[in-house]
Amino acid sequence: MPVTPFHLGPGLLVKAAAPRQFSMAAYTLAQVVIDIESGYHLLHNDYPVHRQAHTFFLGGLIGLVCGLIVSRVGTRIARPRDVVPEALAAEYRLPIAALSGIFGGVFHSVLDGIMHADMRPLRPFTDANPLYGVVSVRVLYLFCIVTGLVGAAVLLAWERRARPL
DSSP: OOSOGGGHHHHHHHHHHSTTSOOHHHHHHHHHHHHHHHHHHHHTTOSOSSOGGGSHHHHHHHHHHHHHHHHHHHHHHTOSTTTSOHHHHGGGOHHHHHHHHHHHHHHHHHHHHHHOTTOOTTTTTOSOOTTTTSSOHHHHHHHHHHHHHHHHHHHHHHHHHHSOO
16 A cells, blocks of 8 residues: 555654654655655556665655755745744754655665565665565554554643643
8 A cells, every 4th residue: 555654653753752853744755755656556557566766775865855845845834933833843944854854765665675575675786675574564563553653642742741721
C-alpha cells in the first residue's frame, strides 16, 4: 500500500522526544513523495515496485528537497508569529526541516528494506538488501504502531500541559 500510515509512527515518537528540533511536516512529506514511486509502479503492474526513490541516497535527497519545500512554504505560513505558536514555527526552520526530511527519506528505506524483497536500499553501490527480514513484518508493524501511539500520547500530554486552565 503506497503512503502507508505506519511510517508516521516513528516520526511521531521523534517529534515527541524533540518537539522543537524535528519537523513532522518535512518527515511526512518525504514519506508521501517517496511512495509516489511505488504507487506508480503498482498502478502499472511494474515490478520491482520499489526502485530508485527507495534508496538511502535518493531517499535522503528527496527528503532534503521536501525539507526545503516545507521550510519555504512554512515560513510564509508561520508569519506573523502571534498567529502560529513558536513550537509550530520550529517545524519550518530551514535546518530543522532539512534534517527531518533527510531522516524521513532515509528511514523510509530502512522500514521498507526490512519488509520488501524488491528493495535495494544501498544502490548504486550494491544490489544487496541486508535489512530484508531482520525482523518479521509483524514485529515491524508493531514497532510502527507502538512508536506512533507513544509519540501521540506524549505530544497530547505536552499539549494539555501547555494549555492554561
